[in-house]
Amino acid sequence: MTIFTFSTGDIASYEGVSQVDMVVTLHACDTATDYALEKAVRWGAKAILSVPCCQHELNAQMESELFEPVFRYGIIKERMAALYTDALRAQILETVGYRVQILEFIETEHTPKNLLIRAVRRDDGTAVGAEKRRNDGKTGSTEKSRDSVTAGNAEKRRAIEAVMDGLHVRPKLYELLLAREADGPRSGPQAMQRADGSRTKSLTGETGIR
Numbered sequence: 001m002t003i004f005t006f007s008t009g010d011i012a013s014y015e016g017v018s019q020v021d022m023v024v025t026l027h028a029c030d031t032a033t034d035y036a037l038e039k040a041v042r043w044g045a046k047a048i049l050s051v052p053c054c055q056h057e058l059n060a061q062m063e064s065e066l067f068e069p070v071f072r073y074g075i076i077k078e079r080m081a082a083l084y085t086d087a088l089r090a091q092i093l094e095t096v097g098y099r100v101q102i103l104e105f106i107e108t109e110h111t112p113k114n115l116l117i118r119a120v121r122r123d124d125g126t127a128v129g130a131e132k133r134r135n136d137g138k139t140g141s142t143e144k145s146r147d148s149v150t151a152g153n154a155e156k157r158r159a160i161e162a163v164m165d166g167l168h169v170r171p172k173l174y175e176l177l178l179a180r181e182a183d184g185p186r187s188g189p190q191a192m193q194r195a196d197g198s199r200t201k202s203l204t205g206e207t208g209i210r
Helices: 032-042 057-061 074-095 139-167 172-183
Strands: 022-029 047-053 098-104 115-121
Touching: 022 032, 032 047, 032 074, 032 172, 047 074, 057 074, 074 098, 074 115, 074 139, 074 172, 139 172
Parallel strands: 022 047
Antiparallel strands: 047 115, 098 115
16 A cells, blocks of 8 residues: 655646645745645645745845835845745735644754744635535525625735735735636736736736736
């Protein structure tokens, strides 16, 4: 009986399974963490344990007149970008149906990349990838509960987008889970629409949704 199998490849294109109980990542570099988190959500993982590493994506994008005096110091901007990256990842996971904590899982003397994103899927049937709950005869109550969750998620998404606007960033996990979930396929990876329906200019100069 085969207990474990090991594969080598690109996590972004991996399609070997359709459902899992848990996803664990350790020091997946930069956006590899985002692709792994997106897979975990799509596969309906009940638990996600992710230790990110090398958060370069936002560091290359971040611009802000308010924080310009701070961002001019490269090491400070780099560390702030890493923290913003993981905080936004946590909030995005919250928005798609997970309870999330960010913890230090090991002492910094072993590795400075010691933050763990721990996410547990909510069992209210609202998580992306989760099976629909059976109708228990309380349809009105269930629909009201889901409407409340949906409203709360829209508020979380607007808060995420406000931070993105303030820093002039567009995280990969947002593109993979929130932008695509709401708007469907696009002509370019940077085109997106905000939760309030307004259009935004992309980093590549394109505007609007196609």
